[in-house]
Amino acid sequence: MRVHVDPSKCQGHNRCYALAPELFDVDDYGNAFELNDGVVPAGLEDKARLALANCPEFAISIEE
Amino acid sequence: MSETVYGPVTDWATDFDHGSPAYAANQHKIWDDLKNSGCPIAHTDRYGGTWLPLTHEMVHSIAYDTDHFSSEGPVVGQLKPSEVPDRIGAPIGPVPPISSDPPFHNEARRLLLPAFSPKMIDPWRDEVIEICNKLIDDMGDADHIDAALQYSQHIPVMVIARMLGLPVEDGDKFRGWVNLVLSGIGEERTEARMQQFMEFNEYLAYHVNDHKENPREDLISFLLNAEIFGEKLSLEHAVGTVILLLIAGIDTTWSGIGSSLWHLATNSVDRRRLVENPDMIPAAVEEFLRAYAPVTMARVVKEDMEFHGVQMKKEDWVLLPFPAANRDDKQFANAHEVVIDREENRHAAFGLGIHRCLGSNLARLEMNVAVEVFLQRFPDFSVDANEIVTWSTGQVRGPRALPFVVNARA
Numbered sequence: 001m002r003v004h005v006d007p008s009k010c011q012g013h014n015r016c017y018a019l020a021p022e023l024f025d026v027d028d029y030g031n032a033f034e035l036n037d038g039v040v041p042a043g044l045e046d047k048a049r050l051a052l053a054n055c056p057e058f059a060i061s062i063e064e
Numbered sequence: 065m066s067e068t069v070y071g072p073v074t075d076w077a078t079d080f081d082h083g084s085p086a087y088a089a090n091q092h093k094i095w096d097d098l099k100n101s102g103c104p105i106a107h108t109d110r111y112g113g114t115w116l117p118l119t120h121e122m123v124h125s126i127a128y129d130t131d132h133f134s135s136e137g138p139v140v141g142q143l144k145p146s147e148v149p150d151r152i153g154a155p156i157g158p159v160p161p162i163s164s165d166p167p168f169h170n171e172a173r174r175l176l177l178p179a180f181s182p183k184m185i186d187p188w189r190d191e192v193i194e195i196c197n198k199l200i201d202d203m204g205d206a207d208h209i210d211a212a213l214q215y216s217q218h219i220p221v222m223v224i225a226r227m228l229g230l231p232v233e234d235g236d237k238f239r240g241w242v243n244l245v246l247s248g249i250g251e252e253r254t255e256a257r258m259q260q261f262m263e264f265n266e267y268l269a270y271h272v273n274d275h276k277e278n279p280r281e282d283l284i285s286f287l288l289n290a291e292i293f294g295e296k297l298s299l300e301h302a303v304g305t306v307i308l309l310l311i312a313g314i315d316t317t318w319s320g321i322g323s324s325l326w327h328l329a330t331n332s333v334d335r336r337r338l339v340e341n342p343d344m345i346p347a348a349v350e351e352f353l354r355a356y357a358p359v360t361m362a363r364v365v366k367e368d369m370e371f372h373g374v375q376m377k378k379e380d381w382v383l384l385p386f387p388a389a390n391r392d393d394k395q396f397a398n399a400h401e402v403v404i405d406r407e408e409n410r411h412a413a414f415g416l417g418i419h420r421c422l423g424s425n426l427a428r429l430e431m432n433v434a435v436e437v438f439l440q441r442f443p444d445f446s447v448d449a450n451e452i453v454t455w456s457t458g459q460v461r462g463p464r465a466l467p468f469v470v471n472a473r474a
Contacts (some may be wrong), residue, residue, distance in 0.1 A: 011420040030210035053408035
């Protein structure tokens with residue numbers, strides 16, 4: 001599974017970073033990006049889905 | 065509480081008044097009745113012409129459409145932005161960046177984002193914990209407390225005053241000015257109100273000058289030295305941003321904390337779940353933000369246009385009721401139920417698009433800590449049946465009096 005934050009949609013709500021810090025980080029401006037090229041380590045799939053389900057800007061996508 | 069200068073509402077679809085006590089008290093029912101009667105966007109001639117779109121889809125599309133909707137008037141008033149004397153117009157607006165439009169907005173916002181990013185805000189946690197505990201210590205062993213007046217209202221004021229570099233003990237003054245700017249939108253423009261605006265300006269001028277003479281490590285000094293497009297910010301811009309940071313963070317977060325505590329005082333099952341499982345508090349706070357979103361923003365129509373079948377006129381106000389979007393059942397399952405462990409929660413309490421609340425990380429920290437500390441210290445509390453809970457009017461909604469009975473303390 002891979003996750004991706006669309007930087008043109010992210011507005012820095014920081015939901016993904018709060019819910020899944022293993023998968024996302026934020027820059028100095030508070031905008032999010034995926035860690036590890038978006039590769040989701042085994043066992044963290046639910047966290048990836050949780051981040052997607054809580055992004056108000058629909059900026060996160062998942063490739064299964 | 066009196067009606068606004070416009071008098072009582074005759075019909076919510078064609079004559080609504082979002083500044084009236086009736087709207088503050090019954091807004092969830094008003095939105096449902098409007099939508100069920102086939103009116104997803106209401107209109108009023110009040111405030112010179114104002115629209116109220118009610119679906120998540122409409123609110124989302126207006127928030128994103130900065131070509132047709134300007135942010136130069138984020139709070140609806142009796143005067144249109146162009147009618148306000150000596151006003152800074154688009155794209156800067158009087159309180160940048162919330163009142164700014166692109167492309168200026170992007171630069172003005174970028175200046176401030178680092179100071180409010182999660183990694184700069186998280187270190188405030190211990191200080192917020194201390195503030196909350198101190199407020200509860202100050203209540204002594206009273207069984208009857210007011211969680212709005214003795215607790216919620218003080219927390220955001222103390223933090224933002226420290227960040228800006230203003231005296232923490234001036235909290236009462238700040239709250240007076242917040243009330244003046246946000247809750248008095250439909251009141252008459254009396255001499256007393258004008259006097260208060262003047263005192264606010266004088267207070268700011270004094271502290272800005274003091275920071276010029278004695279620079280220090282705080283946001284006012286930062287703004288006075290900050291540059292935009294290669295030049296120092298104009299004094300109007302810097303002061304406008306100080307006003308924004310002072311006003312925007314105070315009664316919004318106070319409302320968010322107050323609504324959360326009100327919910328827990330009136331829902332003992334949820335309260336017990338959070339007392340027993342404090343690790344559920346962050347998700348619960350997100351649900352309180354969804355269900356009781358405090359903030360409605362406004363936009364100004366740039367040119368005559370059609371929107372979802374209605375004709376909007378240049379300079380009409382358009383409200384962005386994020387609280388209504390958050391209760392849209394097309395976007396949220398069981399939208400009217402408060403589900404404290406809701407898993408899918410794309411709520412819009414902090415807005416959508418380029419004007420996402422700059423202080424959202426700070427507001428979330430304050431709400432989480434305020435709920436956590438309150439539940440630790442008061443594991444059982446309820447609304448005092450002999451007293452009255454009151455709610456604010458206008459574009460920020462939250463409890464202004466929260467009489468509680470403390471049934472157990474830890």
